[in-house]
Amino acid sequence: MIQIENLYKSFNDKPVLKDVSLEIQEGETLAIIGRSGSGKSVLMKHIIGLLKPTSGRVFVDGTDINKISYNQLREIRRQFGVLFQGGALFDSLDSFENVAFPLRTFTKMSEAEIRSEVQHCLNMVQLPDVGTKKPSELSGGMQKRVALARAISLKPRYIIYDEPTSGLDPETSNTIDELISDLSNQMNATSIVVTHDMHSVLSIADRAAFIHQGNMHWVGTIDDMHRSDDATLRAFVKANEYQIGIPSHA
Amino acid sequence: MKYGNELKVGTAVILSLIILFFGIRYFQDVPLFSGSYELHTAFSNADGLVNGNPVRINGVPVGSVDRVRLNTEQQRVDVYFHVENGLRIPEGSTTKLAGLAAFGTVMLDITLGPPGNPPLEAGGFLSSSSSDALGDIMSQAPQLVGRVDTLLTGATSTLGEVEGLLANPQSDLRQMLVAIEASAASLDRLLRMEQRRIASTLESVDTLASSLSSFTQNNQDSLSLVVQNLNSTLTQLNTNLATLESTTANLDVLLTKINQGQGTLGLLVNDPGLYHRLDSTAATLNGLLLDIQRDPKRYLKDLKLVDVF
Amino acid sequence: MAVSSLAITTPIRNLGLYVLLLVKAFGSLGEFSLYRKNLFTQMVRTGIDSIPIVALAAGFSGAVTTVQTAYQLVTPFIPKSIIGSIVAPSLILELGAVVTGFILAGRVGARIAAELGTMRVTEQIDALEAMGLNSVGYLIVPRVLAGVIMFPILYVFACFVGIGGGILVAQIGGYLSIGEFVKGAREFFQPFDPIFGIIKSVVFGFAITTISCYKGYFTGGGAEGVGKATTEAAVMSCVYILLADLLLAVLLL
Ligand SMILES: Nc1ncnc2c1ncn2[C@@H]1O[C@H](COP(=O)(O)OP(=O)(O)OP(=O)(O)O)[C@@H](O)[C@H]1O
Ligand SMILES: [Mg+2]
Numbered sequence: 001m002i003q004i005e006n007l008y009k010s011f012n013d014k015p016v017l018k019d020v021s022l023e024i025q026e027g028e029t030l031a032i033i034g035r036s037g038s039g040k041s042v043l044m045k046h047i048i049g050l051l052k053p054t055s056g057r058v059f060v061d062g063t064d065i066n067k068i069s070y071n072q073l074r075e076i077r078r079q080f081g082v083l084f085q086g087g088a089l090f091d092s093l094d095s096f097e098n099v100a101f102p103l104r105t106f107t108k109m110s111e112a113e114i115r116s117e118v119q120h121c122l123n124m125v126q127l128p129d130v131g132t133k134k135p136s137e138l139s140g141g142m143q144k145r146v147a148l149a150r151a152i153s154l155k156p157r158y159i160i161y162d163e164p165t166s167g168l169d170p171e172t173s174n175t176i177d178e179l180i181s182d183l184s185n186q187m188n189a190t191s192i193v194v195t196h197d198m199h200s201v202l203s204i205a206d207r208a209a210f211i212h213q214g215n216m217h218w219v220g221t222i223d224d225m226h227r228s229d230d231a232t233l234r235a236f237v238k239a240n241e242y243q244i245g246i247p248s249h250a
Numbered sequence: 251m252k253y254g255n256e257l258k259v260g261t262a263v264i265l266s267l268i269i270l271f272f273g274i275r276y277f278q279d280v281p282l283f284s285g286s287y288e289l290h291t292a293f294s295n296a297d298g299l300v301n302g303n304p305v306r307i308n309g310v311p312v313g314s315v316d317r318v319r320l321n322t323e324q325q326r327v328d329v330y331f332h333v334e335n336g337l338r339i340p341e342g343s344t345t346k347l348a349g350l351a352a353f354g355t356v357m358l359d360i361t362l363g364p365p366g367n368p369p370l371e372a373g374g375f376l377s378s379s380s381s382d383a384l385g386d387i388m389s390q391a392p393q394l395v396g397r398v399d400t401l402l403t404g405a406t407s408t409l410g411e412v413e414g415l416l417a418n419p420q421s422d423l424r425q426m427l428v429a430i431e432a433s434a435a436s437l438d439r440l441l442r443m444e445q446r447r448i449a450s451t452l453e454s455v456d457t458l459a460s461s462l463s464s465f466t467q468n469n470q471d472s473l474s475l476v477v478q479n480l481n482s483t484l485t486q487l488n489t490n491l492a493t494l495e496s497t498t499a500n501l502d503v504l505l506t507k508i509n510q511g512q513g514t515l516g517l518l519v520n521d522p523g524l525y526h527r528l529d530s531t532a533a534t535l536n537g538l539l540l541d542i543q544r545d546p547k548r549y550l551k552d553l554k555l556v557d558v559f
Numbered sequence: 560m561a562v563s564s565l566a567i568t569t570p571i572r573n574l575g576l577y578v579l580l581l582v583k584a585f586g587s588l589g590e591f592s593l594y595r596k597n598l599f600t601q602m603v604r605t606g607i608d609s610i611p612i613v614a615l616a617a618g619f620s621g622a623v624t625t626v627q628t629a630y631q632l633v634t635p636f637i638p639k640s641i642i643g644s645i646v647a648p649s650l651i652l653e654l655g656a657v658v659t660g661f662i663l664a665g666r667v668g669a670r671i672a673a674e675l676g677t678m679r680v681t682e683q684i685d686a687l688e689a690m691g692l693n694s695v696g697y698l699i700v701p702r703v704l705a706g707v708i709m710f711p712i713l714y715v716f717a718c719f720v721g722i723g724g725g726i727l728v729a730q731i732g733g734y735l736s737i738g739e740f741v742k743g744a745r746e747f748f749q750p751f752d753p754i755f756g757i758i759k760s761v762v763f764g765f766a767i768t769t770i771s772c773y774k775g776y777f778t779g780g781g782a783e784g785v786g787k788a789t790t791e792a793a794v795m796s797c798v799y800i801l802l803a804d805l806l807l808a809v810l811l812l
Contacts, residue, residue, distance in 0.1 A: 255599035255600055255602065255603045258603050258607045259599055259606065259607065262606060262607055262709075263708075265716075266711070266715040266716060269715050269719045270715050270753065270757075273715075273719065273753070274750055274753055276741075277647070277741075277744055277745055277748040278745075278748060278750060279745050301749075301750075302745075302748055302749065304745070304746075355746060
């Protein structure tokens with residue numbers, strides 16, 4: 001379980017997050033939605049301690065991750081798989097080695113086991129034969145999928161996806177959405193999906209958290225979202241051109 | 251290649267260690283492959299000898315100096331050095347310093363002893379004999395002064411004898427008077443002549459010394475030329491002193507003759523002018539010789555300047 | 560904050576940041592398995608791959624020093640072996656380390672800053688951290704170690720090639736013979752000189768790699784930031800090489 005309490009974050013006295021609180025339940029899939037620049041990625045980086053809050057606390061399984069030693073924090077981070085917005089593939093390694101990297105670093109698998117595991121992950125993201133290609137030789141969408149394969153290769157308890165489907169065609173997007181659902185069901189993983197893509201939100205998320213102007217503007221289940229009459233949320237959702245079901249008041 | 255990087259790095263490390271090891275040995279003048287053994291010598295003055303200075307036999311480098319230690323107990327400088335293995339240095343070999351510290355070229359020269367002697371073991375001791383170019387002058391000059399001193403003593407005692415004879419009124423010096431007068435005159439002339447020659451000799455030595463001390467160009471060749479000149483000048487001075495010596499000897503002979511023919515000495519007593527002339531001649535000789543005795547010392551001080559620069 | 564107080568606090572903050580980074584790097588030294596593979600990769604990139612350019616520069620330094628010394632010593636009274644006495648210690652004491660330092664500041668310093676800067680702005684460093692990896696130990700320790708280990712090796716090669724270049728030019732150009740050169744070099748050779756050079760090269764290697772890692776690791780602001788970090792890394796490395804050179808000469812000679 002992850003709890004975020006009264007999180008404030010400002011960069012050079014410019015506030016980005018103002019009093020954000022959020023609780024993420026074990027096994028659920030939470031979508032974090034919000035406009036570009038609203039602070040979604042900043043929030044996500046606080047969950048794994050890559051950014052330190054200006055004030056407020058972040059708990060992972062009851063541990064305040066900003067009050068523990070660096071080595072203890074690293075232990076906690078190992079339970080996470082993170083897909084960064086830009087992929088963040090290691091450009092010195094080819095695709096195969098990128099996916100194999102966590103396995104080589106954190107497991108004592110044999111070379112054969114690593115091969116089969118990496119191939120399995122690459123098959124899941126529908127890129128079975130990119131192994132020998134360097135990240136720079138891949139398209140943006142392919143890079144993101146290789147990065148996804150890397151994020152899940154250790155079968156983590158928590159998986160954070162920062163915009164997993166942006167830049168992908170609708171068909172591949174659907175495949176990735178299915179993959180995320182499968183992973184959370186099969187491995188009982190807790191998934192945090194940062195996205196603008198309302199189609200993804202509707203198809204995979206149990207709950208959604210809407211960040212607006214640095215505040216946690218709205219949190220609720222997808223059903224609640226259908227019924228919400230919050231104007232800002234509806235405007236955001238409408239902008240995505242997806243019908244939620246409740247006619248606007250206008 | 252799985253360990254390609256490790257292999258490259260390892261090769262570079264080993265190669266650089268080899269270069270470093272042999273490079274230092276090479277520039278330290280230590281034989282690259284065969285070993286070396288240590289020997290020991292001592293000097294009263296190290297003359298600027300430092301670690302790493304070459305050790306030579308007949309001008310051929312055979313090793314280098316390892317340590318130079320001041321031994322205050324025995325008031326000497328202990329010098330440890332090594333020479334190539336397989337080089338046979340017989341007992342009775344001696345060491346001496348060569349070159350000038352001012353030019354950074356002090357060397358330890360080994361003069362081999364009789365080849366029949368058994369060879370020195372590692373850690374063996376060689377006695378030293380100091381004789382480098384400047385050291386030659388330094389050691390030669392006091393000898394010269396000593397000789398001048400002896401000569402002076404001889405002359406003084408001879409003249410004292412003369413005085414003793416003159417003081418004896420019973421002596422007959424009449425016949426010898428003319429001879430003495432002539433001898434004294436010629437001695438006077440001779441001394442005046444010698445005085446000029448000695449003075450000019452000392453003057454040229456002085457000039458040489460001053461030009462040597464003002465010699466700021468670090469040129470060993472020219473310097474050794476100067477040192478050679480200086481040496482020959484001193485030899486000349488030596489010759490001059492020999493002349494003076496023989497003159498005094500002549501005087502000695504003369505006085506012996508006077509001693510034999512005593513009859514004419516009474517006249518000498520009755521002739522105070524002559525006596526005074528002889529006396530003043532003796533005084534001149536004495537003064538001159540004293541001067542010579544003083545001058546070389548001054549001149550040696552000048553020489554020491556060479557050591558300093 | 561006022562501009563003037565920023566001007567004072569910013570350098571002190573940066574120094575603190577640099578020192579903390581070093582402390583973290585030293586703290587990670589024990590995790591050898593973390594950086595073992597990277598260490599050898601970095602040693603090859605920093606050391607082995609720099610050998611040709613270092614050798615080229617050192618060889619020419621030795622040759623030029625020889626020719627210029629010969630040109631300046633026209634007096635017939637001075638023995639020609641003095642050229643060897645000047646060229647060899649110049650290379651061993653100063654040029655070998657400093658020429659290598661400047662080349663590595665450009666070649667290695669800029670590369671490290673660009674690599675780490677790009678990794679920073681493309682979130683690769685964040686990705687490493689997010690996996691639970693110690694990014695300082697993984698990225699910085701092998702680079703600094705590679706610099707500290709390989710720099711003395713490059714220095715030894717530089718001296719070797721530099722003196723070789725000097726001897727070669729002396730012989731071919733007819734300035735003096737190999738024998739005279741070596742005789743002169745031996746006369747003034749002090750065993751401490753190469754030791755001093757090695758100490759210097761270790762310090763230079765440390766300065767270049769830590770400064771460049773610091774600049775790269777804390778890059779901000781996209782491609783422009785990477786460019787800025789790269790330039791600063793090379794320039795700062797050169798400046799600190801000169802400062803360290805003076806400091807070491809004062810302290811150790
Ligand atoms: N390291 C940083 N330094 C300064 N400002 C930052 C930094 N990181 C983020 N910000 C600022 O925080 C705000 C939120 O950024 P964030 O990346 O979280 O947006 P986002 O919600 O992820 O947007 P997008 O959907 O476009 O990715 C932005 O205004 C950005 O300028
Ligand atoms: Mg974002």
